[in-house]
Amino acid sequence: MSSSLLIMSCANIQLSESFSLTWNITDFSFADGTVQSSIFTNASEESKWTLLMFTCGVPYEEYLSLYFHWISGPKTGIPIKGRMAILNSDGEEAISRGESVWRFKTVKLKNTRCVCVFSHFLNSHRILQNDTLTVTCEVCSLHLLHSPENTQRSQVKVPECSMADDLGDLWDQSLLPDCSLVVAGQEFQAHKAILAARCPVFRAMFTHNMMERQTNRVEIHEMEPEVLKELLTFIYSGKAPNLQDMAAELLVAADMYLLERLKRMCEEALCRSLTVENAAEILIFADLYLTPNLKEKSITFINQYSSDVMRTPGWKTIQKGHPYLMAELFHSLVSAGASPSKRPRTECN
Known part of the structure; x- marks a missing residue:
């Protein structure tokens, strides 16, 4: 059916929160392929829509699919709540799709974003009046639907991850230590699992048959205690608050213990200095x-x-x-x- 044969009317073109739409398709028996209604919008004109009908003719019957087609609007895709019906020759609902939420997705037809409201075989002589098909549509809202649950979730502020701070407290407060690191006569309590997880050198010490694994004690030479403290702070928290003041010494320690990120942090600090x-x-x-x-x-x-x-x-x-x-x-x-x-x-x- 050519577009010149179509006479379509849409009621309530400027849509509010609730609206109804009537679509009259004349010369329906000539329809073949795709028929599209005129464009309508919501009240704020932020979204544009049409109705689409796809037909596939078979003897004595027509197979009909009706789509709600989203043309433009918020890029997230818009779920709407509504119902659609086809009227018979007496103006009564002959075929209807009960109220439901329609969610739009891209379909392979012209790469459009549509929702199929229903598909049905029609007996044209009982549905049509003067070869005109009448479709009605009621939509409750063209805005994004937010259930009370969704609204509540949107108001919840998820706390920032505190893992680094928690592990830092574990180190600062010496909670449940199981090994010690000794440098220049000063001893630092630590945790083998955390050291092994964060540092390849400590992992080798505590997982291979080495003295440190047996004694749970690591003797460190050629390093100042404050540098080791900063190194351990980084291992536990990923931070090095005093890095700028000891960038060269800390870089040497990071190189010794294969802490590549800390080494690059020190390198950056030295570039600035x-x-x-x-x-x-x-x-x-x-x-x-x-x-x-x-x-x-x-x-x-x-x-x-x-x-x-x-x-x-x-x-x-x-x-x-x-x-x-x-x-x-x-x-x-x-x-x-x-x-x-x-x-x-x-x-x-």
Whole structure:
């Protein structure tokens, strides 16, 4: 059936919370395929809708599917509550779909978002009046339906996860410890399971046949107690509150215990702390502990302030003990297109 043969009317085009819709499809016997109503909206015009009819003709009967079609509106898809009916020639409901909640989903027909209200075989001679099919639709709301339960859930504020704080308290308060870590004569109580879960080195100590597994005691050398305390704080809570004040020492500890995230945190802190006075020392440090970002940042910084950095004691250390770093600095300067007068000198001042 061509669209020129259709005469359709929609009642209550501007929709409020409740509305009714009547759709008259004339020349129904000519219908073949898809028939679409005119567009209607809700009161705020935030959503647009149509009715769709799909037909499939068979001898003496028509197979009919009726859809509520969402054209535009909130991207979440809109459930609505309503009912739909087909009237007979006497204006009475011949076929109806009881009140229910319709939820829209994308269907394979023109990639539209529809809800199928019902599908049915029709006897045209009992349903049609002057070859006109009349469809009525009642909708309670075109807004998102919120049940009392849903409304209540939307008002509940879910607390933030406190796992890190809880584990931090376990460490701070020494609750139920089962091992100890000793450094410079100072002992720290800890928990083997947490240490093993968070640190590969401690995991190896406590899961293999090593002395620490037998004694539940770990002797730590070449580390200051405050650094170990910060290291353990990170293991338990993922935080290092004093990192900025001990970034270099903590990076060494993180490297020793294979704590990659903590090592990168320290690297970032050292990048922020670069000055003319410490740039050369930090470059040496970055090269020693394999921190590529810090090394690159240090080289860039030295290139930018080369004349000032060359007057520092750290620069003399590079000249005397790290000739390969001098070569990397020269290469970087040449790559950056620095003039010869700005290149670092190899001779001592």
